[in-house]
Amino acid sequence: MHRHGGGIALMAEDRYDPQAVETRWQARWESDGLDQVQVDPTRPPFYALEMYPYPSGDLHMGHIRNYSIGDVIARFYRMRGYNVLHPMGWDSFGLPAENAAIQRGVHPARWTEANIANMRRQLKRMGFSYDWEREVTCSSPDYYRWTQWLFLFLYRRGLAYRKQAPVNWCPECQTVLANEQVVAGRCWRCESPVTRKDLEQWFFRITAYADRLLDDLKLLEGWPERVRAMQEHWIGRSHGAEIHFAVQGTDERLTVFTTRHDTVYGATFMVLAPEHPLVLRLAKGTAQEAAVEEFVERTARLGAEERAGDQVAKEGVFTGGYATNPMTGEPIPIWVANYVLMEYGTGAIQAVPAHDQRDLDFARQYGLPVRVVIQPPGVTLDAETMTEAYDGEGIMVNSGSFDGMPSAAGREAVADYLERHGLGRRATSYRLRDWLVSRQRYWGAPIPIVYCRECGVVPVPEDRLPVLLPPEVDIRPRGMSPLETAPDFVQTSCPHCGRPARRETDTMDTFVDSSWYYLRFCSPKAMDGPFDPAEVSYWMPVHQYTGGIEHAVLHLLYSRFFVKVLHDAGLVRFQEPFRRLLTQGMVTKEGQVMSKSRGNVVPPDEIVEKYGADALRLFILFAAPPEQGWDWPATGVDAVEPMHRYLQRVWRLVQACRPVVTAAGVAGPPAGPDAPGAGEETVALRRQVHRALAKATNDIAERYNFNTAVSALMEMTNALYHYRERVPAGRQDPAALREGLEILLRCLAPFVPHLAEEAWAALGHTESAHRQAWPQADPDLVRAEEVTVVIQVNGRVRDRMTVAAGTSESDLVRLARERERVSAYLRGKSVVQVVTVPDRLVNLVAR
């Protein structure tokens, strides 16, 4: 055994210095325009997109993870010959800028600019390969002009409208919120309990696209199941029926929505939502009037959480009115209760306590009758004593001429009957509501609408866009739009008749900005429209979108809606914006979200300073598969150190091999596995290198398992290191070493672009490592020559043997039975069955 003492020794000055190397190459790449792209019809496009950040001031670990993943994908596809669009921009409208302005007296625009400058610096320092020429900033007039244009585009298509409605109000943010932005009754941003307000607001008619948004989820095979499930649930389509109930003593009728019209004979009472317009009218003049009024008033005051939260007890009062069950003709009492929502269905339900748990709870609480109309298989329900409603399928009973019908068939039969007799009709209901886009805040795109006393609601003509945000406005929140306080903004003339008119003073939800930014990136400087159709048709749809799961419903649903509208107008050819979606897991610290207020932030800047961007990138990719949540280790910044050590190891390897592999005559291919001169160790090395290459390629392209791709590259490094260290110099093939090193460096390029480039240049290359083709694994080398075959006796591993790959099954069995250790286990027994898996195992079943 020969030993080299200190291994691959290096002089101190040869240490890899990430700070110097990384900044040097960043400057070089920038001046070379390495990452800039144009449409090129001769090459296949690949649009690699990561969700653009809100410019909060600093990159956090979630960004680093998101963008490191995206950068590997972008660089990988570039090396595979694709023309890769990889842009970055800023989701720069939004509340934090205003809050900072209020707290520190700095204008939101200035605050935003400063944050963008810092975060752009941080992104560049990470070496992400963005085409910065395409940077978009959605708070810039060049951008929001087109956001306004798109608002008008929706308006002209009847998809933007104004209505008076009860809306979610966040008292902390002093603005309204869309349903998607209310999480468990609280504001998604500040977590304050949301209250209700009755306001006239602008909405986008996303419900008109509910069916397509739902049905087309099936097309999104490249999306994670959980995201599709979340959207499916959010849209919440239910097929059922509307049934009309006549209100006794009036001409009124009450319509309910139900998915269980097969249970209509069991409807023993009705329940209305407290906001239902009929509630007060029904009670009027009855003994119940005062009680109903009191109840309605009391529930109206409550916020969403207190009103409809999980732990809120059901509560209601009898309205004094009766309806007629259209099937039985019986009078049934009409109640009002907190568990019925005005927003869903018709705001009224038929209560079938025997077959709906909520109705049963309510019926038991108030002593209302229970009637069994569906008989489950094998059990007999007792209406008097049952405490659990039976909501499954069964046989209809107590249901007149429908008795004996299975419930599924009964639904069809009842629906036919209702339709035939004008008592109701088949209907579909959705959870999805229209998207409320008005915001009573300053830092957003002004809604481009003017109100004229003569002409009414008048859109600002497209050629007068953008409607600019006035710079000097008192933005302190006061429950109304800050733009109200800017007379020069508010007072305008009607674009239609020229008379004095008022501008709309609300701004748009910032999710409108992000619903189309991916289109703008295709032609960021387009002057004639939000995007250039030719450029968009080359790049779109996005091939790979990477971002946080928190946008599973919000941003991803809104963007899908926008694309469908644009598609219908013939402006884009595709139906879906994002072909493949990768949602990376959250980075936490001690199980908690990293945040300044918690004081558990691991600052990327510090890591970059200490170990370099490459080490940080590699660390976060190596730690866990991208979809998985992951907790930053207790060692904090220093957790990255092992990756720094690995990069030093790669560098030492390259330095040590350099004189040998760059010597004259080494450029040719190494001797093949069958060449007479090829030493055993050399072939073994090449097998290891090519096998690791094949694994890394597959892990990146097919599985997005960057952690295992990195581990394959580490194994490749170890194989090269051991070859160089342990094989006697005379038997080392410099060409094989060179081949291995060059494969390694090209594979490392997407992960650690700076080190790869520096080492690539050190091997004498003058063209960038990032302009190289991704290496191809040689199938002859990937294929194993010798394999370890496991020998089992009765399913337990008892021995292993090394045989030539492809050894026949009969030979395998013969060889296995010859083994001493195996025969010891077989002594006194007879083999009754033999199972072989070629190249893997032999299992001898003996008794």
Added chain:
RNA sequence: GCCGGGGUGGGGGAACCGGUAGACCCGACUCACUUAAAAUGAGUUGCCCGGAAGGGCGUGCGGGUUCGAGUCCCGCCCCCGGCACCA
């Protein structure tokens, strides 16, 4: 409650189609180099019994299918994320 994802060494995580459980990295331990330490390199490291050879146990729990189960099936438990009176 419903939907989605998990539970594997001291830690992060591998095992892709039912076929060598624990790749790779960290930590720990031993050794070399060093006056010493760091760095670097060589090695050991799932648990238990054993001096060793060797044997037994082992992927949340209980069953099952199979020559063979981390992987498939049935029934549970726990953790994370989403939704939550949606009729």
